[in-house]
Amino acid sequence: MTDGIPFAGEPADSHEAIMRATFRALREYGYAGLSIQRIADEADLSKSTFYHHFDGKEDLLLSFQEFILTEFNRIFQVESTGDPEQDIKTFVSLVLDDFPDCVETPDKNAVLGSYVEMRAQAVQNPDFREKFTETDELFARQLVQIIEDGIEQGVFADVDPETVSRFMITILDGVILQSATRNDNPVAEVRDTIDEYIEETLVLDT
Amino acid sequence: MTDGIPFAGEPADSHEAIMRATFRALREYGYAGLSIQRIADEADLSKSTFYHHFDGKEDLLLSFQEFILTEFNRIFQVESTGDPEQDIKTFVSLVLDDFPDCVETPDKNAVLGSYVEMRAQAVQNPDFREKFTETDELFARQLVQIIEDGIEQGVFADVDPETVSRFMITILDGVILQSATRNDNPVAEVRDTIDEYIEETLVLDT
Numbered sequence: 001m002t003d004g005i006p007f008a009g010e011p012a013d014s015h016e017a018i019m020r021a022t023f024r025a026l027r028e029y030g031y032a033g034l035s036i037q038r039i040a041d042e043a044d045l046s047k048s049t050f051y052h053h054f055d056g057k058e059d060l061l062l063s064f065q066e067f068i069l070t071e072f073n074r075i076f077q078v079e080s081t082g083d084p085e086q087d088i089k090t091f092v093s094l095v096l097d098d099f100p101d102c103v104e105t106p107d108k109n110a111v112l113g114s115y116v117e118m119r120a121q122a123v124q125n126p127d128f129r130e131k132f133t134e135t136d137e138l139f140a141r142q143l144v145q146i147i148e149d150g151i152e153q154g155v156f157a158d159v160d161p162e163t164v165s166r167f168m169i170t171i172l173d174g175v176i177l178q179s180a181t182r183n184d185n186p187v188a189e190v191r192d193t194i195d196e197y198i199e200e201t202l203v204l205d206t
Numbered sequence: 207m208t209d210g211i212p213f214a215g216e217p218a219d220s221h222e223a224i225m226r227a228t229f230r231a232l233r234e235y236g237y238a239g240l241s242i243q244r245i246a247d248e249a250d251l252s253k254s255t256f257y258h259h260f261d262g263k264e265d266l267l268l269s270f271q272e273f274i275l276t277e278f279n280r281i282f283q284v285e286s287t288g289d290p291e292q293d294i295k296t297f298v299s300l301v302l303d304d305f306p307d308c309v310e311t312p313d314k315n316a317v318l319g320s321y322v323e324m325r326a327q328a329v330q331n332p333d334f335r336e337k338f339t340e341t342d343e344l345f346a347r348q349l350v351q352i353i354e355d356g357i358e359q360g361v362f363a364d365v366d367p368e369t370v371s372r373f374m375i376t377i378l379d380g381v382i383l384q385s386a387t388r389n390d391n392p393v394a395e396v397r398d399t400i401d402e403y404i405e406e407t408l409v410l411d412t
Contacts (some may be wrong), residue, residue: 030330032238113329120326122387123319124236133388167399170392171373174380181328182339186376193373 015053017043019067022060027110031117036060065118065128069135071111076139084150085203091143092194095172096187109179116180136173140165147202156202164201171197221259223249225273228266233316237323242266271324271334275341277317282345290356291409297349298400301378302393315385322386342379346371353408362408370407377403 011017021043025034028042036057040050054060078091122128143165150156171194178186217223227249231240234248242263246256260266284297328334349371356362377400384392 030327032240032327034238117326117329119383119387120323121236121238123323126389129387129389133390136384136388136392163395163399166392166395167377167403170380170384170396171377172380173383174376174378177325177379177383178342178376181325181335182342183332183335184339186342186372189369189372190376193369197373 014043014045014049015063017045018050018053018060019064021045022064023067023110023114026064026114026117031121034061061118061121062127065121065131068111068114068118069131072115072135073138075111076142078142078146080146080149084146084153084155087146088143088150088198088202089195091146092168092172092198095175096191096194112176113180116177136169139172140169143168150202155204157204159201220249220251220255221269223251224256224259224266225270227251228270229273229316229320232270232320232323237327240267267324267327268333271327271337274317274320274324275337278321278341279344281317282348284348284352286352286355290352290359290361293352294349294356294404294408295401297352298374298378298404301381302397302400318382319386322383342375345378346375349374356408361410363410365407374403 011020018039021039022034025038025042029035029038034057036047036050039060040047043050054063076091076094078087078094080087081090118128119132122132140162144161147156147159147161147164151158151161171190175187175190175194217226224245227245228240231244231248235241235244240263242253242256245266246253249256260269282297282300284293284300286293287296324334325338328338346368350367353362353365353367353370357364357367377396381393381396381400
């Protein structure tokens, strides 16, 4: 990968080329239509090269889950500005903004659509469940850190950071699910409400 | 169907038998593993009987989406008690309670798992997107009605019913997604927070 950015520049190696090809095949055929032949075709690789990297479809999909989660982590990584109110708004904005019509537009929206499709596999697949549980925790910890900073600086109310963080991750998971699977604009409906929730729950009047 | 209850008693006809067989096959093989042969086997019907009812897999899956949404509507139907606070808590409780380990236990949890798997198909399928958009609206309208009743009776604050309702549906969609795809107990983490949100946003002190 190029500086840990899965979609930037030329693929570094055939492993990465296969990951990108899986992403394109998933967009084109859906999860149910993913086949090793299609992915090999997309990557312009032979099936034997494919099997040099992966034992089979199960193995590929676990790697692809990692790949999507890496991309997801990259998208939702907030660099602290020292201003916790700004940081938490940036975090929320990364999920909610530039997000008008998730399924039709490329880039982040395509990644979020793939995220929902992969996440739904966790209903059946315990390895996927374990990984998504970890990732939710990772996001929650990022928020916990921002909230703790805000409390320490005296700009946030003295809430339980864990509780507020988990609630916000639940809200954002709901927005992601809706945005990827509805044909209207669910973000527009809840954008203000989420900002108000942050204002009322966290931000102290100064 | 028996009184509109998809899983109650013997299937009324082979259409319903096929729907139940699809549900069992989905639980057993996952969405990607659904095939007409497997569903016909589960229903103990020949493939030719199957094709008497459905044009093919696409047609079957649209019917099955209807079937799951009917079941979903049945689960989340709140009969008004005349007490809006009670009604809204019942609504939330229908989603959140008896829900400790979604993917391992049968019945409602299996239905919610199937719901998430079907909903993820909407990332690719515009017909599914349209249907899930409608269903979210249906749930939202049910909540709007309860909130309007509460405001009229003077027990709820004078909020915008649409806004609060959409926010709550987003939260509940997030809980459903997490519960069906994590291996811990996400409901336990957010249960109290959701109750507090209702208390603080809606319920007036009397």
